[in-house]
Amino acid sequence: MSADTKVKICGLTDPADVPAAILAGASYVGFVFFPKSPRHLQLDEAAFMAAAVPEGITRVALLVDPDDALLDELVAQVEIDMLQLHGHETPARVTEVKARTGLPVMKVVGVGDATDLTQIGFYEKVADQILVDAKPPEGADRPGGNAMRFDWTLLSGRRWTRPWMLAGGLRPDNVAEAIRLTGARQVDVSSGVESAPGIKDPEKMRAFIDSVRGATED
Numbered sequence: 001m002s003a004d005t006k007v008k009i010c011g012l013t014d015p016a017d018v019p020a021a022i023l024a025g026a027s028y029v030g031f032v033f034f035p036k037s038p039r040h041l042q043l044d045e046a047a048f049m050a051a052a053v054p055e056g057i058t059r060v061a062l063l064v065d066p067d068d069a070l071l072d073e074l075v076a077q078v079e080i081d082m083l084q085l086h087g088h089e090t091p092a093r094v095t096e097v098k099a100r101t102g103l104p105v106m107k108v109v110g111v112g113d114a115t116d117l118t119q120i121g122f123y124e125k126v127a128d129q130i131l132v133d134a135k136p137p138e139g140a141d142r143p144g145g146n147a148m149r150f151d152w153t154l155l156s157g158r159r160w161t162r163p164w165m166l167a168g169g170l171r172p173d174n175v176a177e178a179i180r181l182t183g184a185r186q187v188d189v190s191s192g193v194e195s196a197p198g199i200k201d202p203e204k205m206r207a208f209i210d211s212v213r214g215a216t217e218d
Contacts, residue, residue: 004185007209008165009200010062010084011039011190017200018052024205025213029053030060030084030190033074038198039190043077050079060084060106068100075101082106084131094126104128106165110135111150117158124162131188134168149174155182172207176215187212 009021010030021029031046032039041049050059061080063070065087074080083101085094086108098105107127109119112135120130132155134148149169166184171192178184191197193204 005179005212005215006165006186007212008058008060008186008188009190009193009205009208010060010188011037011194011198012049012200013039013041013198014200015049015052018049020200020202021205022054022057024202025209026057026205028058028060028082028188030062030188031078031080032062033066033070034062034064034086043073047078053079058082062086065089066097071097071101075103082128084108085127086133091122091126094123098126098128106131108133108167111154111168113151114154117154120160120164124160127162129186130160130162130164131167132164133188149178152178152181155184157183170208172204172211175208176211179212179215 006027007025008028008030009026011032012018012021012029018029031041031050034040053059059079059081061074062084080103082104083097084106085097094105094107105127106129107123108131109123110133111117116135124130134150163186165186165188166178166182167188170178170187170189175187189208193201193208195201
């Protein structure tokens, strides 16, 4: 895999997921703090798992419109390197979260069509990274992790001032195509490497990262 291509495996729920993701080649591991998600963790569970992550691997906390109390608890109890904001946080709120926690922020932008890409211009001014994900379906109770993809050709040839990551319906059998169409040098996967919702599959994690390798070596 190219040194410029990084994989984030999000939604780890079992302590065994940590070494499995790292052995597979993940550069980022993600922990979800959102009760409606099958990947939701309690702070003590996440603290135990985050403590086992070796230096050099970025530990990401996924949050949805967190209030200040949750941010304070999270930072006090869990070793986290980056926050992923997956709700309706405004650019001003992103700035507040960064200042309050002292942590870099990855802001998620949901994409359904080309008009949604304009939001990236607002967030790249304040966020440290952008995650471009599929917009959830109407009425969905979760902002992500829905195994949905969007039209990847919308990103073809586009570049932004901040590092960005591609998410949304990625699996071992389609991530290479997604990389070729978008030029992504960072990809995020959760449900695409699971045997059931919230249950990571070590073989699928390895297959996913092998596919990323293959795409970047072509």
